[in-house]
Amino acid sequence: MTTAFIAGATGYTGRSVVTSCLARGITTVAHVRPDSSRLDSWTSTFEGQGATVDSSPWTPEGMAAAMRRHQPDFVFALLGTTAKRGKTDGGSYETVDYGLSVLLLGAAATVEPWPCFVYLSSTGADGPAINAYMKARVRVEKAIVDLGINHLIARPSFISGDDRDENRPAERVGATVVDGFLNTLSAVGLKGPRAKYGSITGAQLAEALVKLSTEGSRGVVEAAGLQAAAT
Ligand SMILES: NC(=O)c1ccc[n+]([C@@H]2O[C@H](COP(=O)([O-])OP(=O)(O)OC[C@H]3O[C@@H](n4cnc5c(N)ncnc54)[C@H](OP(=O)(O)O)[C@@H]3O)[C@@H](O)[C@H]2O)c1
Numbered sequence: 001m002t003t004a005f006i007a008g009a010t011g012y013t014g015r016s017v018v019t020s021c022l023a024r025g026i027t028t029v030a031h032v033r034p035d036s037s038r039l040d041s042w043t044s045t046f047e048g049q050g051a052t053v054d055s056s057p058w059t060p061e062g063m064a065a066a067m068r069r070h071q072p073d074f075v076f077a078l079l080g081t082t083a084k085r086g087k088t089d090g091g092s093y094e095t096v097d098y099g100l101s102v103l104l105l106g107a108a109a110t111v112e113p114w115p116c117f118v119y120l121s122s123t124g125a126d127g128p129a130i131n132a133y134m135k136a137r138v139r140v141e142k143a144i145v146d147l148g149i150n151h152l153i154a155r156p157s158f159i160s161g162d163d164r165d166e167n168r169p170a171e172r173v174g175a176t177v178v179d180g181f182l183n184t185l186s187a188v189g190l191k192g193p194r195a196k197y198g199s200i201t202g203a204q205l206a207e208a209l210v211k212l213s214t215e216g217s218r219g220v221v222e223a224a225g226l227q228a229a230a231t
Helices: 012-023 039-049 060-070 083-089 093-108 132-147 169-187 192-197 202-214 223-230
Strands: 003-007 027-031 052-054 074-077 116-120 151-155 219-222
Touching: 003 012, 003 060, 012 027, 012 039, 012 202, 027 060, 039 052, 052 060, 060 093, 074 093, 074 202, 093 116, 093 132, 116 132, 116 202, 132 151, 151 202, 151 223, 192 223, 202 223, 219 223
Parallel strands: 003 027, 003 074, 027 052, 074 116, 116 151, 151 219
Antiparallel strands: none
16 A cells, blocks of 8 residues: 655645545545644545545654654655745745755655655756745755655646636746747747746646656656656
8 A cells, every 4th residue: 555645735736646646546645734724624625535634733743743653655745835925924935945845854754664755846956046946946955865765856847727726927927928939939840948848737747746756756857757747
C-alpha cells in the first residue's frame, strides 16, 4: 500500500494532486492547516473523495508526529503564499515558501525509510535568485539536495487555468499573453519555447507530479518534462 502526504492540498495544484493520487489507489492524506477558515468544508470535500484529512499544526513536532502516524512513501510540498495574501495572513515567501517547506522536509526525514520528497519549485530556480520568491525556491531546492533525500523537484512555468478560484489577474494575463505568443511560434514550427515556457493547469501539473514521482522519476523535472508527462 502506497501512502502520499500532501501539504498544500487546498491549493490550486494541491487539490488536483489529491484527486490524482486517489485515482491511482494511493492512500491519500490531505493536510489542511488547523487555522484554515475552511477547515470543515475542506474536510468534508477531501473525505468525500476518499482521502484522510490531517490538520496537524505547522510546528516541527506537529509535522513529525503526522509523519509517524501516516508513514508516507511520498510527501508533496506544494506550499506558497503571494505578496497579496501575505498582507492579510502575515505569511511571506520567507516564512511560508521557504520556512514551511523546509519544516516539512525535516519532518519527512524522520520517517524510516525516507519518503520521496516532491517539491513544487519554479522555472528559473537554477538561475540567479532575483527576488524573495525565487530566493526561497533556490534555498529549498538546496536544502533538499543537501539532505540527500530521494526527491522530485518540479519547475513549471505559469500554473494557470480558468478553474483557478483565486483571482490572479496579473498571472492570468501573463499566461494568456505568453501562451498566445508561444502558440504562434509553435504554428510556424518552433515548438520548443511553448514546451519550455507555456502555462500548465493545476490538473495537468498534478497528473505529471503524481505520474512521474510514483513511476520512479527522481531529480529535477523542468517545464517541458512536466508538459510531456501531463499529456
Ligand atoms: N502560480 C504560478 O504560476 C506558479 C508557477 C511556478 C511555481 N509556483 C509555485 O507553486 C506552488 C503552488 O502553487 P499553487 O498555485 O498551487 O498555490 P496556491 O493555490 O496559492 O496554494 C498554496 C497552498 O499553500 C498554503 N499556504 C499559503 N499560505 C500558508 C500559510 N501561511 N500557512 C500554511 N499554508 C499556507 C495554502 O493553504 P490555504 O488554502 O490554507 O491558504 C495552499 O494550500 C507555490 O509555491 C507557487 O508559488 C506557482
